Amino acid sequence: MTTKVPHPAALPRNVSRRGFLGGFAVLVVAVRLPSAEAGGVTTSPPHLTAFVSIAADGATTFVLPASEMGQGVCTALAQLIAEELDADWAKVVVHTGEGVEFRRSLGPGYTMQVTGGSTSIPVWRGPLRRAGATARDLLVRAAAARWSAPPGSLTTASGVVSHPDGRTVSYGELAEEASRLRPSRNPPMKPPGTDRIVGTSVPRNDLRAKVTGTAQFGVDVRIPGMLRACTVACPVFGGRVKSVDDVAARAIAGVRDVLVFGDFVAVVADTWWPAKRGVEALNITWDEGANAAFDSAAVSASLRAGLDSPRPFVGRKEGKGAAGWPPEEVISADYEVPYLDHAPMEPLNCTVHIQAERCDVWVGTQVQTMVLQAAAKATGLREEQVFVHTPFLGGGFGRRGNNDFVEQALAIAVRVNAPVHLLWTREEGIRHGFYRPAFAGRLRARVASGGVTGLHVRVAGDNILHRYLPKLLQGLPLAQELPMEGLLHTSPYAFADVLMEGVLTDLPVPIGFWRSVSHSYTAFFVESFLDEIAARLGKDPVDLRRSLIGDSHARFRAVLELAVEKAGWGKATAGAFQGVALHESFGSICAQVVELRMQNGLPRIAKVTAAVDCGPVVNPDVVRAQIMGGTLFGLSEALGARIDFRAGRVVQSNFHDYPLLRMKDAPPVEVHIVDNPTGTIGGIGEIGTPPIAPAVCNAIFAATGRRIRSLPILPALARGSA
Amino acid sequence: MKFVVNGTSVDVSVPGDTPLLWVLRDHLDLTGTKFGCGMAQCGACTVHLDGRAIRSCVTPVVEVSGRAVRTIEGLADGEQLHPIQEAWIAAAAPQCGYCQSGQIMSAVALLAAVPSPTDADIDAALSPNLCRCATYPRIREAIHRAAARMRDAG
């Protein structure tokens, strides 16, 4: 199987995206599906459609609704279609669908094409299987008509229809006839338990491109006559350009123009290097606005004030809440996490080509629909005249769900009479993120006579949804609950008294969805504090969790037991210490056991053992890769990274001061998958991230008796305070 | 400015202080070598200069004048992949894939110098290369796998 993300420059002009798809394709299947397919995932569209096209030579194109950013959807979603289609896997070509026509074909309720929230498999499993089955049914009926045979007597395998008498015909030969038939509303589906492709570790279809340097990322887009742009935005959020001295920049060979916008300045050049040097040569006076004095101390003060707020939002209350707990039975601790950047390896970039009746945008995005709408707005064209092309994403993690850099590229392209490729520097990326919000948590437990009977958690920080929702809707419980993800119905632990509260702060920092969103801190708060309770009670941390997991949460028990068994809990090698954490996010449960030893006061992590229950598995190797990657992504930030502010500016700027995990500090991650083929399917891309910080901190406590209550770990250890 | 890239002589007219990375990407259209940080912190831009792994984002093109540069595009022999590329596929190392050209170039240079690397050798040679998807364990596995195969092949 090959994956071709078509070279953008190779796309024909003046044809619609579907026209391009249909160029050689004679069978295009568009299937509308009922909303029940979405399995109750609230972000899912009520009506869905998927495309399969087959060329006369058998080449089979799957147009996927999700962006490939490393999580393996290019392979796993293709497996789902290929399974029901009985496709010849070697002839499958995959790319991301885009454009207003594609979106409309997905059904009236499908208003946004988004990749995020670990939803690709849970949301698309049903619809894509159905699309494959619909296409197969058309091909079988076409063969049946050719042979005057009952369709039910024919069989399919690897892109071929067979007659009982031994005759065969390939899908490619049938494609045109099949395309003239009416798709069935009820195509036969494979019976459960008969999958050949789904559930197997089919090799990822993007590996060859990604080891030969031929994979096309947004940064590699080349359009004839294209100019390059580099930008710098006001370093203070909300600030504006006051004046620009661009004499030195314009003197650089290759620089074509300097363009001034409200809050940023762009240098346009023949190639990127002079554009970047041009930006460095600019002498800009900023109007820094209201946030010029903002700093990290203001963040901590605001979060602490939030913890003391008299009027929290109550997200969950059971029993007496936290009322009437005798003070002598209460243990309490405050936790805090910093702002974090996504820092995908591929710096943000976007290519725009505006022509008279057409605008093409090539961008590694998680939100094709937002790109399309922004392009229509910026150019004055109709949405039908905008074509969004999605190459591979060099990492997303939520950052590419924001459109800020796309809007910059569009604004530049509108003023430049040529195709434009905007590429940000790393510094610009780190200073202008949509950060994982800083949060504080105050945790209290009622501990008496050998047991814990109550848990009270209050979190304080900014709500990401407030960036997207009108004021009127911000107060809705559903909106208020986002910062409390992981504390509400997905928590497995049963206490007589429970109180979960959220307090919203209002800080001037742009925030966004960062891999695992609120789970990234709620897991740290709760799973660390459970260890504090265990220590107070003199109990083993695993035993405490066993005793607290409610009867209705048997899945958690199985995941915890698997991790504990595989890790050899309680049997660490001499001088090594273990820590455990358990958390559900995005419909899947992950438990991790960390084994580490302290060396010169620093943790050396020897191994992470993870167990996961994500329900049915489409591709076990992709699941293992995602749990490994998600875990180490979380470890990266848990150890050393944070975003700080001074004089209204982000302090960090590149990987020397926003340190990410490196090879020498990356432990092996052993992943064990709970066999649960009939369970509800969950996400996988973000699931590994939440438990790792508390698992490491709990192991550090086991090793040293020191409790880390603020991240990242390494500076906290160096400070000598927790 | 004349130098050799993947066995082919090239001649570019750019200011001598232009980083090799941008000459490769923007002038020679060799886009397999990636930009990640521009300050020798991430290794995405790793190429070989006379066989040694260097960060092309901080290497002025004047420094490579008359010398031999090898990029990810120069590893495979036609359709025949380099054993390290094959090991990478067997280990299913890439996720987003963006860092992998640089990782592979670092690994090739390592195995050329140390045919049977220890984990500590791998730590030293590959730690300049960041992977935000954190594919490190599989990269390590791929390097050991490639080393074994290249030894077997003699």
Ligand code: FES
């Ligand atoms: S781009 Fe050269 S080391 Fe990062």
Ligand code: FES
């Ligand atoms: S594979 Fe994504 S950065 Fe390494």
